Amino acid sequence: MVKQEKEDKKSVVPLSDLQPGGKGQIAYLQAKGKSQMQKLLSIGVIPGMHVVLVQRFPSYVFKLGHTQFAIDKELARSVYVKITK
Amino acid sequence: MLRDFVKNIGYDDPLEASLSKIEGLLLSDYRISKRSVALLILQEDPDISEAVRNRESAESAKEIFAIAGELKTHYSYPLTYIITERRQREASRISSAATTVTKKGSLGIREAVSSAMMNPFIGGPILLAVMYYGLYKFVGNFGAGVLVDFLEDKVFDHYLNPLVAGLVDKYVPWAMLGDLIAGDYGVVTLGFRYAFAIIMPIVATFFLAFAVIEDSGYLPRLAMLVDQIFKKIGLSGRAVIPLVLGLGCSTMATMVTRTLPTKRERIIATLLLALAIPCSAQMGVILALLESRPLGLIVWLSVIMGVFLVVGYLASKIMPGELPSFYMEIPPLRFPQVSNVLRKTASRMKWYFLEVLPLFMFASVLIWIGKITGIFGFFVRILEHPVRWIGLPSEASVAFLFGFFRRDYGAAGLYDLKTEGLLTGNQLVVACVTLTLFLPCIAQLLMNIKERGMKIGIAMSAFILFFSFSIGWTVSILLSISGLSL
Numbered sequence: 001m002v003k004q005e006k007e008d009k010k011s012v013v014p015l016s017d018l019q020p021g022g023k024g025q026i027a028y029l030q031a032k033g034k035s036q037m038q039k040l041l042s043i044g045v046i047p048g049m050h051v052v053l054v055q056r057f058p059s060y061v062f063k064l065g066h067t068q069f070a071i072d073k074e075l076a077r078s079v080y081v082k083i084t085k
Numbered sequence: 086m087l088r089d090f091v092k093n094i095g096y097d098d099p100l101e102a103s104l105s106k107i108e109g110l111l112l113s114d115y116r117i118s119k120r121s122v123a124l125l126i127l128q129e130d131p132d133i134s135e136a137v138r139n140r141e142s143a144e145s146a147k148e149i150f151a152i153a154g155e156l157k158t159h160y161s162y163p164l165t166y167i168i169t170e171r172r173q174r175e176a177s178r179i180s181s182a183a184t185t186v187t188k189k190g191s192l193g194i195r196e197a198v199s200s201a202m203m204n205p206f207i208g209g210p211i212l213l214a215v216m217y218y219g220l221y222k223f224v225g226n227f228g229a230g231v232l233v234d235f236l237e238d239k240v241f242d243h244y245l246n247p248l249v250a251g252l253v254d255k256y257v258p259w260a261m262l263g264d265l266i267a268g269d270y271g272v273v274t275l276g277f278r279y280a281f282a283i284i285m286p287i288v289a290t291f292f293l294a295f296a297v298i299e300d301s302g303y304l305p306r307l308a309m310l311v312d313q314i315f316k317k318i319g320l321s322g323r324a325v326i327p328l329v330l331g332l333g334c335s336t337m338a339t340m341v342t343r344t345l346p347t348k349r350e351r352i353i354a355t356l357l358l359a360l361a362i363p364c365s366a367q368m369g370v371i372l373a374l375l376e377s378r379p380l381g382l383i384v385w386l387s388v389i390m391g392v393f394l395v396v397g398y399l400a401s402k403i404m405p406g407e408l409p410s411f412y413m414e415i416p417p418l419r420f421p422q423v424s425n426v427l428r429k430t431a432s433r434m435k436w437y438f439l440e441v442l443p444l445f446m447f448a449s450v451l452i453w454i455g456k457i458t459g460i461f462g463f464f465v466r467i468l469e470h471p472v473r474w475i476g477l478p479s480e481a482s483v484a485f486l487f488g489f490f491r492r493d494y495g496a497a498g499l500y501d502l503k504t505e506g507l508l509t510g511n512q513l514v515v516a517c518v519t520l521t522l523f524l525p526c527i528a529q530l531l532m533n534i535k536e537r538g539m540k541i542g543i544a545m546s547a548f549i550l551f552f553s554f555s556i557g558w559t560v561s562i563l564l565s566i567s568g569l570s571l
Contacts, residue, residue: 070309
């Protein structure tokens with residue numbers, strides 16, 4: 001982990017911890033395997049992007065750029081976002 | 086040493102330096118730019134890495150992978166991550182320079198409908214409504230009812246069949262050949278008639294309904310809704326698309342399982358399509374068989390759904406491999422566009438006629454050969470045993486054998502038995518359950534083998550043969566113990 005990320009740790013939470021309507025900027029990804037990481041990258045879940053969580057159940061739905069994506073809990077846990085207002 | 090080289094070049098960016106070093110080492114032609122090849126190598130793309138190993142000299146290949154390996158040590162994240170991030174940054178820069186975002190107009194209703202579809206409580210009733218109007222009303226009543234009646238009774242029975250029979254009588258001297266063309270199971274009287282008068286209207290209305298649903302953006306919303314349930318049967322929500330398509334034509338749906346990301350998911354989906362997803366042609370006849378027996382229909386539906394869930398659950402426990410993960414874009418809802426809907430329907434119909442129709446004709450020929458050689462009678466007699474075990478009259482065994490060549494033939498054979506009054510309500514339900522689960526039609530069997538390989542395709546079919554009769558037997562025993570009369 002890079003130093004700066006450690007400093008931000010308090011306000012950085014997994015996407016799965018946001019409440020609906022909660023906003024954040026993607027800080028880093030901590031996927032279980034290479035293929036999990038690849039999946040997230042392929043839909044554009046990349047550090048620096050802004051997300052808004054729309055829904056938590058039965059799947060996680062979030063806005064990213066001009067589109068919406070649905071992901072399961074496993075993937076939502078591996079996206080770390082810096083909470084923004 | 087390499088690090089020194091990077092510095093020598095004067096780049097402050099090790100990624101860029103490694104790229105140009107690798108580009109310089111690539112001598113073969115890969116049909117894409119050397120830079121793309123180099124980028125793919127750095128991202129550890131298995132196909133490109135393999136190609137590079139094969140086409141470059143052992144020495145340069147070694148050096149190339151050494152550069153890639155060394156570059157990795159510069160970053161705390163995989164190179165894919167770094168490369169994607171840079172691309173995204175550049176794309177964002179371009180797009181923000183070239184576009185202006187205006188306040189969006191009235192998306193109120195659309196967003197409300199969209200979130201209703203994704204709501205776990207309202208989403209269920211919406212799914213039922215889509216199934217009821219799209220499948221039952223439009224495909225079932227209109228396609229399988231109105232259109233089939235018209236084509237069968239008016240076009241074939243009144244016009245085409247007598248015409249062909251007359252021509253054959255007149256010009257085909259050899260009775261057996263005449264039989265092949267216009268006999269009870271002839272290529273025209275049975276093959277063409279089933280393909281054009283029964284299957285075509287049902288499949289066409291289904292494809293039309295499916296295209297409307299697909300184009301509206303409903304399917305990804307359904308996928309996110311069912312993902313957690315599908316995880317229990319070893320699939321991700323994404324698999325809902327081939328499975329729903331399977332309600333139209335399971336053979337086509339088996340081909341569409343290619344869109345599933347892992348081999349494990351593809352095998353489980355193929356098995357469930359072959360076993361527990363009745364295609365539209367089959368469903369049309371089953372609805373007709375259980376027409377005036379709502380209780381029977383409920384028992385049939387519960388058994389099939391139970392089998393779907395239990396077999397899926399067990400398959401997911403037994404099958405090794407990576408667990409599925411779900412990620413899908415949810416595009417904005419929109420009103421289906423007529424041109425898209427027509428284009429999708431037309432391309433699926435074209436596929437159907439080119440790929441499946443010849444198999445139907447082939448099945449007619451097989452039945453003809455089977456009949457004149459007596460092989461057919463032999464198999465019918467073998468099948469009579471399991472058919473009797475599940476409490477059905479031996480006459481039903483013909484229907485089951487035909488069911489293998491075409492699932493709907495089998496169901497239609499049972500329909501004849503029903504109209505002759507040979508089957509009780511309980512027997513009808515047992516027959517419908519067994520026939521739904523029974524071996525897929527020959528087209529689907531061939532597709533299973535083509536998509537999943539000989540070993541898995543055959544093993545699956547053997548399992549289904551055994552399993553369908555076991556479930557039929559169980560249902561028949563349970564019904565007689567419970568004293569229910571459906």
